[in-house]
Amino acid sequence: EKGGFPSFMEKEIFDQPAAVADTLLGRSDADGRLTLDELRIDAEELTKISKIVVLACGTSAYAGSVAKYAIESWCRIPVEVELSHEFRYREPIVDENTLIVSISQSGETMDTLMAVRYAKEQGAKTMSICNTNGSTIPRESDAVLYTHAGPEIAVASTKAFLAQITATYLLGLYLAQLRGNLFQGQIKDILADLGKIPSKIQDILDRSDEIKELARSMADASSVLFLGRHVGYPVAMEGALKLKEIAYIHAEGFAAGELKHGPIALIDDGQPVFVVVPSPRGRDSLHSKVVSNIQEVRARGAKTLVIAEDGDDSVKDFSEWVFYVPETPTLLMPLLATVPLQIFACELASAKGFDVDQPRNLAKSVTVE
């Protein structure tokens, strides 16, 4: 069942072109008109929404953080992302104009289920982005948008994450279409860019040996840091989580702008730091700020490991190692930049002899509070 791969996790990393393609499949027509009939929330009701609150845990919450950048940019609706277990224990302000979007691979995460129930009691509309047909969270929600990643067996989430991000993009574009925030031509162009993502992921997978070699050389690392800005920030958080979960290495993700507010004190000679660099074709200030961050940590002795876009020559001089991902619009970049970090964690954990599919102390679905 592992399709010739040594672990489910590695197989699932390699399933990602299909996970993204299948999640996009059949959800728009040739003119780029989205038809999310399965949603079951009235189009008119959706146009009245004044706020979106994303509720999720772990990797699924990082998918929500990526969604915040895209949905706010495309739809101009404020999006809050909150861990389900934090949301439940304060007094959150939600009403009938709030759309709750829960994200859960399993659809059984108890904290997320309880948070959705609570929001529903307060009168909010609830939508579930879920990978498991007929599971509890979609059954209890007003609407559901299924991700089509296929069953995810490894405890560490990989293909479900990319499928979740894809689904939130579809939701954002659908809301922009309903509310008239984007022209139909713009939506069509973004869908065309999304359609190219599966083959770009494949391109990264075809070069996985470059990443695996680095991972094996770092099997003795005791701490790895991850930096990102904008959509690169949740990617950094996810890269760190993967490493903690399966390789049991201390890892932390930071917003690159926070460095000087504390974390830079951690940097000394040889400290490995992954940096997710945004496209140089995007907002210029974003790219140049991240390049300065690479220089700052390097000047303090860090071993800089950089994920950058094809053709970005500005990072070479400051990096011990660079992995190039294909060009794509900045908002879609997490679908590519995450992949090398998944491969890195999987290979490093395997090199240490750990069972990457069944990491210690963790369960695939957390059905207790």
Ligand code: M6R
């Ligand atoms: O099934 P869910 O998406 O609700 O699960 C949420 C988290 O438990 C899950 O993403 C967890 O963080 C994974 N082990 C991450 O790899």
